[in-house]
Amino acid sequence: MSLANTTPQPDADRGRARHEMPDELRADVRLLGEVLGRVLTESVGADLLEDVEHLRALTIAAYEEDGSDAIEAAEALIDTFTVERAEEVARAFSCYFHLVNLAEEHHRVRVLHRREAEASPDAAPTDSIQHAVETLRQEVGEEETARRIAGLEFRPVLTAHPTEARRRAVAAAIRRITNLLAERDARLGGITLADNKRQLLAEVDGLWRTSPLRSTKPSPLDEVRTAMxxxxxxxxxxxxxxxxxxxxxxxxxDAGLVPPRVxxxxxxxxxxxxxxxxxxxxxxxxxxxxxxxxxxxxxxxxxxxxxxxxxxxxxxxxxxxxxxxxxxxxxxxxxxxxxxxxxxxxxxxxxxxxxxxxxxxxxxxxxxxxxxxxxxxxxxxxxxxxxxxxxxxxxxxxxxxxxxxxxxxxxxxxxxGFHLAELEVRQHSQVHRETLAEIAEVDSLDDLSERSREVLEVFRAMASVQARYGVAAARRYIVSFTTSAEDLANVYTLARHAMGPEAPLPVLDVIPLFETFADLQASVDVLDAAITHPLVQERLAQTDRRLEVMLGYSDSSKDVGPVSATLALYDAQSRIAQWARDNALTLTLFHGRGGALGRGGGPANRAILAQPPHSVDGRFKLTEQGEVIAARYGHPVIAARHIDQVAGATLLASAPSIEARNSGAAEEFAAMAERMDEVSRERFFALVKSPGFPQWFAQVTPQEEIGLLPLGSRPAKRGLSINSLDDLRAIPWVFAWSQARINLTGWFGLGTALRAVGDVEQLRRAYARWPLFATMIDNVEMSLAKTDDRIARRYLALGDRPDLDALVLEEMALTREWVLIVTGKERMLANMRVLGRAVQMRSPYVDALSLIQIRALRGLRRPAEPDTTLDAEAQQAADERVAKLQRLLLITLNGVAAGLQNTG
Incomplete structure (x- = not known):
């Protein structure tokens, strides 16, 4: 297979920058592509390889040129495939993405090793702990720097949110192939090199033959074991x-001779x-x-x-x-x-x-x-x-x-400790309210519904875990959709009901989670009332007045759009941080960030340095989920580098120069931000509040089918009605738009907001001076680089709303135009070499999978008119065809996720 033999050469007219691939990475990708090609030929036949190569050539041609003829030819080719052949082709491209991803990760490790070997001891990278310490020493002195190091905290929280599309078996095969690729860097020769090639063939053959789909949804304990x-x-x-x-x-x-200072x-x-x-x-x-x-x-x-x-x-x-x-x-x-x-x-x-x-x-x-x-x-x-x-x-x-x-x-x-990770409980505030209402109506707790009994049982479980492994093992209780101080007080009331009037309560740190736009705005008032609760005051006295507050990126973005959510989160953090200082509280803000840009994703270290003054203060906590866990912590070298970057940024964020820069910029551009907030929200509402939008969204994306994909134990919906998006979880909301190659959740409304400001010099000045704005623009640029308007049009055509189609495509073009104006670039990702290369290398192959997915969606979206003339055999054949199309769709969902490298 020669999937890697031709690197797409983007056409300048399409706004794509060309990025050369390093020779070592090119050699690895070519080797793995050749191995995969041989495996496909041996296991299925040369005709499969020919179909894959034909489709690959067409999508590369479409990527390099204006491409409408080539895309139509690719669609025509896909239409000639049987469903079985389409599945084989989709699996081939999915395997290729896994191999390219591991090759890139291996090359990143190679580069990190090389940089370390060549680095001068006195020249620390600007995004490292060493650089942060040197900066602090200059700005606050040696003694204060030592105090800040002693108080440094980084708290990554692993979640089971279902954004990792790979099976664990596939991940294990990838690790083995990565190890074999690493062996080749040792300059193997002769029999040893031949044996390595034989093992590579065997492992890639095993990867090809392993179903990309789980046969059943993983249970929560399966998810625990994956984290282990x-x-x-x-x-x-x-x-x-x-x-x-x-x-x-x-x-x-003195290293090794003196007590540790870290x-x-x-x-x-x-x-x-x-x-x-x-x-x-x-x-x-x-x-x-x-x-x-x-x-x-x-x-x-x-x-x-x-x-x-x-x-x-x-x-x-x-x-x-x-x-x-x-x-x-x-x-x-x-x-x-x-x-x-x-x-x-x-x-x-x-x-x-x-x-x-x-x-x-x-x-x-x-x-x-x-x-x-x-x-x-x-x-x-x-x-x-x-x-x-x-x-x-x-x-x-x-x-x-x-x-x-x-x-x-x-x-x-x-x-x-003995617990490994601090297990955190989370439950919805509405569940607590309903449970307390039910308790008020029954004579005995035994008469409660099963759900309410379970709500109480969790407090007994927390007490049991604390008794066995220590208080730190399970003391945090997070209240989703906190809207009032009563929502936090309810947790203590429920705990007392659960434990009885005499038994001691488990130690509880009740943490509000502010998620919606309205809740973010009301956050300080809620907190001000919450700290008057006697049990909260008692706990604050025990912890030296330490308090944790969680902020939700996902639902706020789904609520008001990515621009308004970004600004609202910044404002809430600023106000909460000042409130905590006024009340002599040691605050930790817990960031509910996802992997995708529509859920607060992007480089974590840059996000930390863009936070408001005193909102970090040497403490950073965030959720890590799905493919992000594998990407950041799957390889020890990359994990060490990630922790170094985050810890360095966490220290540096409280440097006087950084805090002055952020506060000054926020003040300077406050009027601009207010205008962007107002205009972007209006544009976002024009889309999502249009009559029939939920039904249209379900038609033009694979949103409904995502629920069929056995990604995780959590349902994709909170009892979603097709007439409302309120109960749709943010993860499938983001996942669906990324699968449709639109990535709407990462950028929609920004183009209109930038145009409304209109002052190019002011916007460029903000991009240069205000880290929050610069990070938002750069993240949108990354998001747009993974969109494709030609592919997007084909998804949008699945619905029957030309008005909404036009709104999405116009905003996409407008946002792309204004991002380039603000950054002063001629092409997307022009100065982002590594990311640009990754997008360039994958996009044509993602296009191929997207076109196969569209074929499956078209087959599934056809109105099902009852045909009473079908006999049992014909009806069974029709049902089997639908099942095959669903399976084909699910395979493409996996493949596109692997190609885009972020799902939700």
Whole structure:
């Protein structure tokens, strides 16, 4: 297969910039394309390869030129395919995208390794922790910088939102192929190179033969296990490795000899198994199971490290005597398990550190196995033992042993505890109100409906998880669609009903989630009332007045459009941050961002640096979901780089120069922002509030069919009626528009807003001076680069609303025009080499899948007129054809998601 042998050469008239592919990446893509071509020929036949190549040539021609004739020829070719052949072709292109994606990731790792090898120790990248620290030292001094480092927090929260279209089996195959590709960088030759090629063929053959579709929707526990794979493969090792590199840089020549100055600043959170908003599959029992699975993985990993460290720490008592505290620890261990300690003492008669650590490993194992006699009660007890060992080593002059692998283990325990991730519960405020109303009407809690009993049971589950793994394991309770302080108070009332009048409540940090435009505007008033609640005041006193507030990017964008949502979120953050300072509260804003640009996606470090003054203050928390988890944390090198960038931006955001820049720009361009907000919202409403818009949306996108795709355990709808979009989840809203190659949720209304401002010099000045505006423009540019008006027209033709078609296409053209005016570019992505290359390399092949998807949609959208003359056999044949078209559509959904690399 020669899918990679021709890189599309974009035509300048179509506004696309040309980006050359590095030779190493080109060679990898060509190799994988050839391997895939051979696999297709061997498994199906040369005729399949010919069809794929013919379609590929046509879509490349259409991409390079004005292309209407070539697109029509491509459609005509697809119409000649049987449904079975169309499926084979779609699967071939989907496989190609997986291979290109892994090749690009591998090349990125290659480049990062090379940069590190060639980098000067004194020249830190501008988006790194080192650069942030250097800037802070210049602006606030050494002492204040050290204080800010000590308070640094990064809290990524893994969610089960169904935006990862790949099966876990496909992801595993991709990892194996990536490893084989990496082997080739070692300059293999002869028999070894031939064996590598044989294995590549076998793995790509397996990838081709693996169904791209799950046979069933994953359960919430399946989603938990998927997250555990990320922990096992990267996160457990990467987080402390980032701490180590940062600390070594701070220590300089003293690295390894002095106590660490870098705290364990990452805390992993998870909604997987805890988020029940709209997901009836998440029950209290399942929440406890999710916590147990996570703990099993954490304890298994800690046990392995402690055992390895114990075996290696063979320091003799004559060279490194133990302290009195170490001896006391050993004696307490002997009292716990004399048989275990006797056996270890025999193997390590004069090695006090080795024997203590081996017993620590046994105790971690006992904690995992629930052996009460030997188990630790809490992770803090384990940390206390490890610090006794560390302090004894320092006192004995063995600082390098104290601050090497032992410090890594301490960081890992601090980061993950016995719970691995802080499990967060989320539920809709309306569910709470309805449950309390039902409680008021019944004589006994036993008389409640099943849903209301389940609402109460979750508080008992949280108490159980806290008792077993520690309070940090499950203390956050997020209230979706918070509209009043009463919505937060209701959580405490429900908890008291659940636990009874005498039992203590679980520790609760009740977090408001402001999602809609109206809720964002009312946020400060809600918070002001909430902190007068006695239980809130009590909890604030316990936490040194720490408060968390969550902001929803998805629903606000669906509510008022991307421009107004962006400005409303900035305004809300600014007001909440000032309110927190006025009330002496330590605020953490929790950003409910998605992977797609319509859900607050885009580079996280740039977004952090665009936030209002005092809204970050060294603390950043966000949701990580779907394909974003794999992209950011799937490879250890890329994960380390991502954490470095985010942590650096989190520190730098509070630099006086950054805060002054952001506040000054927001003030300077306030009138412009107000005009953009007003005009863009009006334009957005003109579309989404048009009569019949929901029905039209369901016709011109695969929105309805997305619900058939077994992406996740969560339903795609909150009981959606086709007459309303209010209950449509933001993820399928974004996913559907991206599949239709329109990406409307990322840009609609911006072109009209920019034109309304009209002052080009002012707009360019804002682009240069105001990070929020620049980030919005750049994100829209990325979103528009993945749109295609010719493909979009074919999706829009599936509906019968030329007025709405025209509105979408006019706004697309207007936004593209004004983004280029503001940025001063001649073509989209002209100075974004890596992203531009990725879009250029994939777009023609995404076009091919889109055209196959349109064929499937046309077949499914035909009015189904009942035909009573069909006999049973004919009716069965008709039903089978519909089933085949649905399967074809679902395969293209997977393929387009892989090609665009963001779904929701």
């Amino acid at each position: 794979a990320t922990f096992d493969q990267t996160l457990f090792e990467v987080f402390p490795e980032v701490y180590r590199r940062f600390d070594d840089w701070l220590a300089g020549d 705290p364990s600043f990452v805390r992993l959170g998870s909604w997987i198994g805890g988020d029940r908003d709209g997901n009836p599959n998440v029950t209290a029992s399942l929440t406890k199971q999710a916590a147990a699975i996570a703990s099993e993985h954490a304890l298994h990993a800690l046990e392995a490290v402690a055992l390895r460290l114990g075996r290696a720490l063979t320091l003799d008592a004559s060279t490194t005597p133990g302290s009195s505290a170490l001896e006391a620890l050993w004696q307490s261990q002997r009292l716990l398990a004399e048989d275990v300690t006797d056996e270890i003492a025999q193997r390590s008669p004069n090695e006090p550190y080795r024997r203590v650590l081996l017993v620590i490993a046994e105790r971690i194992k006992a904690t995992r196995l629930r052996n009460a006699d030997l188990a630790y009660d809490l992770a803090d007890d384990l940390l206390a033992d490890l610090r006794v060992v560390q302090e004894s080593l320092v006192a004995a002059g063995a600082a390098r042993a104290a601050f090497a692998d032992l410090q890594q283990l301490i960081w890992q325990v601090e980061t993950f």
